Amino acid sequence: MVRSPSCSARPAWGRLARRVLPVVLASVALLAAATPAFAGQASSGGLLFYPCTSCHPVHLIPGTETPDRKLPNGFEEHQIELIGHDKLGKGEDGPCMACHDEPTRNPGKLKAIDGSLIDVKTGDIALVCYRCHSSKYKEWKAGTHGKRKPSCVSGGCHDPHTPQFIYAQPLVPFAGTGFQFKAVADREPFAPLAPPAPAPATVIPAWFAIVEALGVVVAGGLAGGLVLGRLKR
Amino acid sequence: MKRNDEPIGREQGAEDQPSTTLSRRRFLQGLGYAAGVTAAGVVPAVLTALPQATSAAEAQTAESAAAPGGEENALAKIIEEDQPVNYPGKPVWYAKDKPAGKEKWAMVIDVKACVGCRKCVYACVRENNIGRTSGFTYIQVLEMEPGSVDLETANANYEEGGRPDKWYLPVQCMHCAKPTCVYGCPVKATWKEPDGIVVIDYDKCIACRNCMITCPYFARHFNWVEPEVPKAEVNPDVPLEEKTGVVEKCTFCIQRTRTGGTTACTEACPVGARKFGDLNDPNSDVSILLKTRRAFRLKEELGTGPMIWYVG
Amino acid sequence: MNDASTTTSEKRPGVIHFIGIDFDFGALKKASPRYWMWVGILGMFVLMGLVAWATFLAKGGVVFNQRDGSPWGLWFTDYMYYVGLAAGGLVVYASVHLFGAEQYKPLTRIAVLQAGVFTMMALLGVMTDFEKPIRLLNMLISPNPTAPFVYTGSAAGLYMVLCFIDLWIIITGTGGEKLAFTMTLIALPAAVYLHTTTAFVLALNKSRELWHSAVMVPIFLTSATASGIAVLFIFAYIFQAVTKVRFKPSMFRSLATLMATVIIIDLFLLIVEIGVVFWPTSAQPGHTVRMIEFIAGRYAVFFLPVLILGFTAFTLLARRKTRHLPAVQLTASVLYVIAIFLKRYVLMAMGFSYTPLGQPTQIYSPSAVEIFIALGILAFGLLFITASIKVLPLQMPEDDEHGHGHAVDYDAEFNAETARLAAAEVEVAS
Numbered sequence: 001m002v003r004s005p006s007c008s009a010r011p012a013w014g015r016l017a018r019r020v021l022p023v024v025l026a027s028v029a030l031l032a033a034a035t036p037a038f039a040g041q042a043s044s045g046g047l048l049f050y051p052c053t054s055c056h057p058v059h060l061i062p063g064t065e066t067p068d069r070k071l072p073n074g075f076e077e078h079q080i081e082l083i084g085h086d087k088l089g090k091g092e093d094g095p096c097m098a099c100h101d102e103p104t105r106n107p108g109k110l111k112a113i114d115g116s117l118i119d120v121k122t123g124d125i126a127l128v129c130y131r132c133h134s135s136k137y138k139e140w141k142a143g144t145h146g147k148r149k150p151s152c153v154s155g156g157c158h159d160p161h162t163p164q165f166i167y168a169q170p171l172v173p174f175a176g177t178g179f180q181f182k183a184v185a186d187r188e189p190f191a192p193l194a195p196p197a198p199a200p201a202t203v204i205p206a207w208f209a210i211v212e213a214l215g216v217v218v219a220g221g222l223a224g225g226l227v228l229g230r231l232k233r
Numbered sequence: 234m235k236r237n238d239e240p241i242g243r244e245q246g247a248e249d250q251p252s253t254t255l256s257r258r259r260f261l262q263g264l265g266y267a268a269g270v271t272a273a274g275v276v277p278a279v280l281t282a283l284p285q286a287t288s289a290a291e292a293q294t295a296e297s298a299a300a301p302g303g304e305e306n307a308l309a310k311i312i313e314e315d316q317p318v319n320y321p322g323k324p325v326w327y328a329k330d331k332p333a334g335k336e337k338w339a340m341v342i343d344v345k346a347c348v349g350c351r352k353c354v355y356a357c358v359r360e361n362n363i364g365r366t367s368g369f370t371y372i373q374v375l376e377m378e379p380g381s382v383d384l385e386t387a388n389a390n391y392e393e394g395g396r397p398d399k400w401y402l403p404v405q406c407m408h409c410a411k412p413t414c415v416y417g418c419p420v421k422a423t424w425k426e427p428d429g430i431v432v433i434d435y436d437k438c439i440a441c442r443n444c445m446i447t448c449p450y451f452a453r454h455f456n457w458v459e460p461e462v463p464k465a466e467v468n469p470d471v472p473l474e475e476k477t478g479v480v481e482k483c484t485f486c487i488q489r490t491r492t493g494g495t496t497a498c499t500e501a502c503p504v505g506a507r508k509f510g511d512l513n514d515p516n517s518d519v520s521i522l523l524k525t526r527r528a529f530r531l532k533e534e535l536g537t538g539p540m541i542w543y544v545g
Numbered sequence: 546m547n548d549a550s551t552t553t554s555e556k557r558p559g560v561i562h563f564i565g566i567d568f569d570f571g572a573l574k575k576a577s578p579r580y581w582m583w584v585g586i587l588g589m590f591v592l593m594g595l596v597a598w599a600t601f602l603a604k605g606g607v608v609f610n611q612r613d614g615s616p617w618g619l620w621f622t623d624y625m626y627y628v629g630l631a632a633g634g635l636v637v638y639a640s641v642h643l644f645g646a647e648q649y650k651p652l653t654r655i656a657v658l659q660a661g662v663f664t665m666m667a668l669l670g671v672m673t674d675f676e677k678p679i680r681l682l683n684m685l686i687s688p689n690p691t692a693p694f695v696y697t698g699s700a701a702g703l704y705m706v707l708c709f710i711d712l713w714i715i716i717t718g719t720g721g722e723k724l725a726f727t728m729t730l731i732a733l734p735a736a737v738y739l740h741t742t743t744a745f746v747l748a749l750n751k752s753r754e755l756w757h758s759a760v761m762v763p764i765f766l767t768s769a770t771a772s773g774i775a776v777l778f779i780f781a782y783i784f785q786a787v788t789k790v791r792f793k794p795s796m797f798r799s800l801a802t803l804m805a806t807v808i809i810i811d812l813f814l815l816i817v818e819i820g821v822v823f824w825p826t827s828a829q830p831g832h833t834v835r836m837i838e839f840i841a842g843r844y845a846v847f848f849l850p851v852l853i854l855g856f857t858a859f860t861l862l863a864r865r866k867t868r869h870l871p872a873v874q875l876t877a878s879v880l881y882v883i884a885i886f887l888k889r890y891v892l893m894a895m896g897f898s899y900t901p902l903g904q905p906t907q908i909y910s911p912s913a914v915e916i917f918i919a920l921g922i923l924a925f926g927l928l929f930i931t932a933s934i935k936v937l938p939l940q941m942p943e944d945d946e947h948g949h950g951h952a953v954d955y956d957a958e959f960n961a962e963t964a965r966l967a968a969a970e971v972e973v974a975s
Contacts, residue, residue, distance in 0.1 A: 192348075196389065197366070199368035199369070203608055229582070230579070390904075419684055
């Protein structure tokens with residue numbers, strides 16, 4: 001697990017980003033969780049990032065990095081885990097710059113393979129993934145990989161920062177709950193739906209048992225008579 | 234028979250023909266017998282070899298005829314094997330408004346992606362009016378040991394999915410090209426439709442359960458009790474009452490697939506492990522997967538020609 | 546043809562002459578109370594069987610212990626068993642004419658009756674498994690030529706009819722020796738055909754590893770012959786006990802030798818089957834996992850007695866010095882009859898111990914409803930035979946060398962003889 005390094009090219013901005021970004025993301029998550037339309041939807045068509053702080057400023061307690069208001073739903077601080085995609089780079093150009101053009105402008109735009117920029121909300125995010133995963137992209141386009149959803153990261157499949165996480169339920173990314181499946185090598189057991197039910201039990205109606213018991217008694221009596229009769233002789 | 238103690242020789246007289254003399258008649262008789270025996274041995278051998286020779290020739294011409302692009306040939310043999318068997322000329326009654334089209338349905342399951350969540354099992358139960366107390370499901374998911382397809386060590390009742398040290402194999406009716414169940418049904422109550430789906434006519438089934446016994450995939454199940462489905466969950470496109478006391482199994486969601494949809498299990502799979510499609514369409518998921526990935530079938534050595542492949 | 550003996554029988558009350566046979570219903574009237582008690586017991590079981598069958602028709606398959614893991618149950622065990630017992634009797638009958646075994650001639654009527662009645666019981670057992678029996682007509686409308694079931698079902702039906710026709714031919718003496726011989730030429734291949742098709746219902750399943758073996762056919766044939774002879778033994782002794790007929794001990798002894806021979810062949814084939822499954826160069830996990838259940842696993846309690854009882858029966862009959870003793874013969878027969886019943890159950894269970902997907906199934910044991918239905922059918926068959934002993938002329942009159950005769954009223958003759966002797970004594974006294 002790697003904490004996202006601050007981009008040291010602009011120190012002041014970097015420190016601010018470090019303080020603000022988690023809170024912003026937390027509030028975004030809060031917003032998304034609070035909105036029923038978002039929370040239950042299978043696919044909204046794009047990543048649920050939004051420059052919330054452009055309208056809703058977040059104030060930090062002076063001298064600290066904690067926000068001055070309690071965030072609902074327990075979102076205090078949030079970190080972006082990079083597993084896998086942490087290998088995309090180090091230092092100034094860090095892993096973030098591999099896909100984002102300006103991560104400090106939450107979240108900025110994404111870079112396509114030809115250098116053009118893709119808007120996070122309205123663009124085709126899959127083209128970012130295509131930069132490295134071209135064969136998988138083609139398989140997905142043909143329909144033989146995964147599900148036919150608007151992009152790799154929407155519709156509950158891949159988390160762009162820890163892409164080997166495969167969501168089984170459409171989740172808001174980073175919410176951290178629900179069915180989550182990892183890549184084969186890292187996956188952990190979970191409780192699936194129930195095993196097959198047993199076959200129905202044999203039914204013996206009460207009237208059947210009574211009638212047959214009577215019959216056995218009568219037949220037994222006759223047999224007894226037969227045996228005793230023979231013995232008497 | 235009277236014992237003749239006299240020595241054999243010329244003293245016996247003319248009427249005792251010694252067997253050492255070979256008359257012309259004897260020779261021709263012997264020749265005729267030899268020819269007959271040889272013919273008796275050779276003719277059946279020739280007759281059995283002949284159809285193979287002709288079919289081999291036919292196969293050659295068929296292949297060369299379909300040859301132009303190299304790609305079509307790969308699946309042509311599979312498609313050709315998948316012919317209707319015991320088809321009575323019209324679709325089964327619960328699909329009478331949805332006759333078979335030109336498709337050849339097949340399914341490919343990606344066992345690398347399957348995590349054993351059983352969502353397909355229960356989506357199928359809801360879609361196909363399977364009795365909730367009947368004790369069976371059309372689909373069974375087996376938890377397999379790594380490194381083998383040995384069913385003897387598989388577990389169908391696993392309670393933990395997604396284990397990294399196991400892999401998961403969903404099994405259901407394979408809609409075989411040479412379906413043993415269809416061959417074994419005494420009354421032809423089950424048959425293979427022209428688009429490959431093996432169906433059961435619930436009104437004709439005499440409940441002898443021979444098909445359940447001959448199926449190598451344990452795909453067919455009997456309704457020992459009346460299927461109980463909560464009223465709100467009954468699917469009107471699928472029979473319910475008619476299934477009491479007869480055999481039922483996966484129908485590749487005939488009510489959906491014949492009208493342009495896909496099977497319930499394919500839709501339900503959260504990881505996209507199931508692909509259902511038409512082998513006759515070179516651009517369908519299944520065609521592409523079969524041509525580009527390494528696939529295997531279950532119990533291939535039995536020669537049933539199952540139409541569900543597994544890719545890893 | 547029948548002139549000499551007709552006059553006696555026509556004058557006796559209760560005898561109905563129908564289709565050439567004297568049905569002696571009068572003998573039933575004179576039957577002892579013990580006979581009627583026995584009939585009463587059988588009748589009770591038939592009634593209980595009908596009640597059980599009605600329960601099944603009302604409630605459906607859930608009253609049976611059959612489930613997806615073991616879709617066939619007691620009725621199929623009984624089908625294989627009774628069809629087996631039927632053939633054995635017919636083999637004895639056939640050997641009289643085909644192999645010149647004249648010593649078995651007195652048993653021919655009993656043997657053929659056994660064949661017909663047991664086949665009828667087998668078919669009844671199959672019928673009781675269908676929730677909607679009317680659908681069986683579909684087998685006539687659209688039979689499937691690749692289904693083994695079609696062949697065995699039709700074979701059993703035709704075989705039963707053939708046996709009863711054959712019985713009629715033997716009793717009435719129609720066609721004389723020539724027709725009797727022709728009938729054996731038809732009957733023996735028919736018996737072999739019936740068994741082969743029954744074995745094929747098991748053997749022609751590539752999904753069930755332990756069944757999918759060509760050795761099923763010879764095993765079925767030998768088990769059938771041996772068990773059929775064993776039941777014939779029991780019937781012959783019972784027949785000898787309840788009527789005044791006496792069979793020659795040499796006949797029984799010869800039959801015992803025949804039975805011993807067939808038993809040892811049967812056991813040999815069983816050992817061969819096990820050997821092939823476990824030998825290192827031919828062992829396959831699918832086979833060994835399933836077979837081990839029967840030798841050392843959950844089903845061992847059913848399978849090992851088959852071998853033990855079978856070998857005991859053979860050993861009992863192997864000793865020449867004691868082979869002629871009725872006690873030895875009867876014990877061996879009873880042991881073997883039990884052994885073969887267990888073997889039929891084991892043969893069926895061999896296909897069901899694991900599902901085709903390698904999952905172990907629960908051991909099948911019949912439910913109460915199934916047991917009562919099976920007992921009802923058995924009682925019905927025994928009732929048929931019990932009545933036939935009195936009503937049908939099953940014994941061979943000594944004066945008729947071809948074995949065709951009519952009912953000879955031994956009671957009347959005995960009484961007449963006693964009266965004559967008494968009269969003679971009185972004469973002497975006075």
